[in-house]
Amino acid sequence: MPELPEVEAVVRTLRPLVRGRKIRCVHVSHPIATKPQNPAELARFAAKQTIRDVKRHGKYLVLELDRGILTMHFRLDGQLLWFASAAEMERKANRAPHNVHVDVALEFNRGVLGFADRRHFGRVHYFESREASKGLHSLGVDALSKEFTPKHFTSLLADSRRPLKEFLLDQTRVAGIGNIYSCESMWYARIDPRRRANSLSKKDSENLHKAIVSVLWRALECCLKPAPDFRDPTWWFQGLEKILRVYGREDQPCHRCGELIRRIEQGGRSTYFCKRCQK
């Protein structure tokens, strides 16, 4: 569950399910998911603690406990699943027909929350405090927070000589934007992804700021209807393709000018853009 809107939708859906509930115990069935932390220590840390709240920063989901936090990062394919019991999880997880890979599970008095990731890229970690998490601590301003202002964004852009696309993916500057929504935002703002971040005019950066915020809100709305259904092992976000204007549309006509959309590689990732209307 890739970018900020998807994680936000998961946070909102998860909060009422687990807030105020006590973690009975933790199962780590695939220790790679807690790497480089020790799975037994993570389990010991979280067991018997109550989840006070569920938060998000960038693409991280944060479970605030009585003491300390658990962080979840879904990377490319991670997802949450809900099982009625540990027995039900045993039956459904890590086997046919759905073959979901539950790497870490939090067991409650009623119900089990599974962190599943077939590629095992996703991570679950524990920390005594937010400051102790290097990943959280090094994040830049969250793209849907009120601190993400046009002025702030403009000054961040001015500090970087990197190609705009790579700048937008740098979570230490602005947190939450990923490959899809960076492409979409640059398309809406009509800015060429290859330009250096510090080459944008004030007007460019204001347009881009506006595009980012509106693209992320629109995606969030889409992610919330229908809301994720963690009980369905095949759940995933529906209808996101419909709101995309440029991502994944190589060789198809630009929705604005008809020019064929191009795909190029930047920083090892695909960028989709319109050569005619993005300057």
Next chain:
DNA sequence: CCTGCTACCTGATGGC
């Protein structure tokens, strides 16, 4: 400090 590259994994898809 900054930047660019690779590794980390599994699965879906398309060409031959």
Next chain:
DNA sequence: TGCCATCAGGTAGCAG
């Protein structure tokens, strides 16, 4: 059908 290559919404770690 099978095999191979390529692609995937992300980041950590390392070399220069």
